[in-house]
Amino acid sequence: MKNTLQTLDRGINALELISKAEHGITVAKLAEELEINRAIAYRIIATLEDHGLVVRSESGQIHLGAAALMYSHRFLPQLRSRAQPLLEVLARKAGATAFVCVAQGNKGCVIMVEESDAGILRVGYRVGSQHPLSQGAAGIAILSSREPSADEPEMVTQARKDGYSLTRGHLQAGAVGVASPIKTRNSESLLECSIGVVAMDNLDTKNAIEAVQHTARQLAEQLGI
Structure with missing residues (x-):
């Protein structure tokens, strides 16, 4: 069994889902796709936002941020x-x-x-x-x-x-x-x-x-x- 970090794994999976969503994805939909509660999904998004990897539009849709392009x-x-x-x-x-x-x-x-x-x-x-x-x-x-x-x-x-x-x-x-x-x-x-x-x-x-x-x-x- 692999010794992985669950939170990091969820964050990476969240980035993958966001990257596939051409018009963005809501936190609710992201939580559903990751099979986690919304509170955890919000914390994941907040962390990714702090690092510039995702941005949130006025409508609440989550998109990839400029830092993703930098990498x-x-x-x-x-x-x-x-x-x-x-x-x-x-x-x-x-x-x-x-x-x-x-x-x-x-x-x-x-x-x-x-x-x-x-x-x-x-x-x-x-x-x-x-x-x-x-x-x-x-x-x-x-x-x-x-x-x-x-x-x-x-x-x-x-x-x-x-x-x-x-x-x-x-x-x-x-x-x-x-x-x-x-x-x-x-x-x-x-x-x-x-x-x-x-x-x-x-x-x-x-x-x-x-x-x-x-x-x-x-x-x-x-x-x-």
Whole structure:
């Protein structure tokens, strides 16, 4: 049996419920969802308010506060520090440009790139590069980590089944991309990112797929997600 702190556990569960409520949630509804009395729910909310993690509107609805966004921003540097050495190994093993891509709205944004020493031809994939999630291995891998939808592209469905996405010529003529989502234990996690490699036509896709999937598992384990 886990040795957990009940009050902290309730506070974390409250934050999760509040984050899912697009238009906010009342204290009464929160108490009902947590299966606790309203007095305890009010104390939890008051504590979270003191730390800026939630705010209460004039109508009494509870919403996430600015401090929650601050913590999410602080996570990115930790992601970069954990991913950097793994990315270096991945680029070397695959003989290709390795990258980490995160979802920003309906686009994928490259936040890390590590070039390989192998080969002369390099792909124009740089930090800050953006593209629709529906194009390129990185974006398709991210979409595959979401719940299935009836109108999703076939490539997304296939990537979810395979555990990786393989694309050719999506973002640059002759470029081959392989990417795998960073899978979380919580399917509703706000973290949506992928790790992968991209190179020109001579990419050893079998080797790249194995290396990318292995690195994705390593990064997820190190981040504890």
